Amino acid sequence: MTGKQPFEAVVTQHGATVLRVCRAVLGPADADDAWSETFLSAMKAYPDLPADANVEAWLVTIAHRKAIDVTRAAARRAIPVAETPDTVAAGAADGPASGLDSDLADAVAGLPTKQKQAVAYHYLAGLPYADVADIVGGSADAARRAAADGIATLRRTYSSAAATKGEPDGSQ
Amino acid sequence: MEANDLARDLARAFPDTPGDLRRLHDRLAAAAERDGILDVAYRTVDSPVGPLLLAATDAGLVRVAYASEGHDTVLQALADRISPRILDAPALLDGPARELDEYFAGRRRRFDLPLDWRLSAGFRRAVLSHLPEIEYGHTASYAAIANLAGHPKAVRAAATACATNPLPVVVPCHRVIYSDGRIGRYLGGPDAKRILLDLEAAA
Numbered sequence: 001m002t003g004k005q006p007f008e009a010v011v012t013q014h015g016a017t018v019l020r021v022c023r024a025v026l027g028p029a030d031a032d033d034a035w036s037e038t039f040l041s042a043m044k045a046y047p048d049l050p051a052d053a054n055v056e057a058w059l060v061t062i063a064h065r066k067a068i069d070v071t072r073a074a075a076r077r078a079i080p081v082a083e084t085p086d087t088v089a090a091g092a093a094d095g096p097a098s099g100l101d102s103d104l105a106d107a108v109a110g111l112p113t114k115q116k117q118a119v120a121y122h123y124l125a126g127l128p129y130a131d132v133a134d135i136v137g138g139s140a141d142a143a144r145r146a147a148a149d150g151i152a153t154l155r156r157t158y159s160s161a162a163a164t165k166g167e168p169d170g171s172q
Numbered sequence: 173m174e175a176n177d178l179a180r181d182l183a184r185a186f187p188d189t190p191g192d193l194r195r196l197h198d199r200l201a202a203a204a205e206r207d208g209i210l211d212v213a214y215r216t217v218d219s220p221v222g223p224l225l226l227a228a229t230d231a232g233l234v235r236v237a238y239a240s241e242g243h244d245t246v247l248q249a250l251a252d253r254i255s256p257r258i259l260d261a262p263a264l265l266d267g268p269a270r271e272l273d274e275y276f277a278g279r280r281r282r283f284d285l286p287l288d289w290r291l292s293a294g295f296r297r298a299v300l301s302h303l304p305e306i307e308y309g310h311t312a313s314y315a316a317i318a319n320l321a322g323h324p325k326a327v328r329a330a331a332t333a334c335a336t337n338p339l340p341v342v343v344p345c346h347r348v349i350y351s352d353g354r355i356g357r358y359l360g361g362p363d364a365k366r367i368l369l370d371l372e373a374a375a
Contacts, residue, residue: 006212006251006258011200015193020186032196039200043257044209104185123179124186151178158178 024120030070038063057131064135107157115150122147201261211255215262217269221364226265232286233268238360278375281308283342291338299333306347309372313351
């Protein structure tokens with residue numbers, strides 16, 4: 001008796017969060033593929049997952065690796081010569097939502113990779129910085145700083161976008 | 173703007189989209205089946221005896237469960253006894269769903285489905301394997317079933333076998349009643365047993 005719940009329950013409980021994370025890190029175009037690869041790979045390994053494991057952190061860890069694969073493949077397709085390891089492929093964010101939500105999604109897409117990952121894993125997946133650090137490498141403090149820098153940039157760009165799209169007189 | 177507000181806006185910027193999740197879920201089920209890692213597929217079907225859970229392995233139908241058993245409890249038991257690699261994958265149970273539909277419509281008298289007997293063993297399994305010999309619309313006594321299974325005196329054990337049938341309706345334990353005519357216990361409750369017997373008597 002393992003007591004491990006059916007994988008269907010894992011998909012039900014964590015599917016939406018993992019999709020959000022994939023969209024934030026990769027943009028909407030590649031998020032579906034990353035989500036699919038994440039859950040297929042997770043399902044393969046699920047019987048061997050320790051019963052007391054943090055399932056959400058485990059899934060985000062897998063999603064992180066799959067996102068790197070997808071980003072590398074996209075970079076190879078887009079730019080055959082130059083290596084651009086720490087930036088997103090341009091045009092990754094087609095904007096899943098509309099209006100200000102779309103502006104914020106665009107602003108996230110424009111963040112440097114480390115900041116984007118830290119923001120997604122901490123603010124969207126709700127993982128503590130220690131877990132974020134385990135996933136992206138480096139210390140918990142470094143993860144906290146990356147997330148703070150990302151949030152500061154988002155606050156700046158998102159607020160200015162909100163201001164220009166706000167009142168017609170644009171006073172803010 | 174506060175960081176907390178921004179966190180809330182972030183969640184909104186990457187919204188929950190049930191339609192997308194449903195599509196991705198179905199894509200996952202298809203890929204898992206293709207890769208041979210979907211160990212148990214399940215779906216539920218409506219029926220005159222309430223919603224029935226159907227579960228199958230690659231060997232065949234492994235479990236039929238009444239709502240009174242608690243479908244979540246049954247799925248957890250399947251995870252514990254067979255594998256936790258379980259998904260809601262209706263397409264993989266089209267065959268059993270169709271045959272049950274035909275049965276409840278009075279258009280099918282015998283199920284023609286591959287069965288996975290792994291949830292039943294020993295004498296219980298021997299008893300259950302003889303149940304399809306009871307013809308549609310007929311009944312047999314627990315004593316007669318014990319006899320068929322080769323242990324005429326094991327009447328109580330035969331009754332227990334029927335009460336723990338992992339494949340009710342399809343393996344017709346509802347056709348086994350007391351020799352004095354009382355219909356006896358049933359996994360899905362006595363009402364369900366009566367409905368099935370009446371259905372078969374009318375068809």
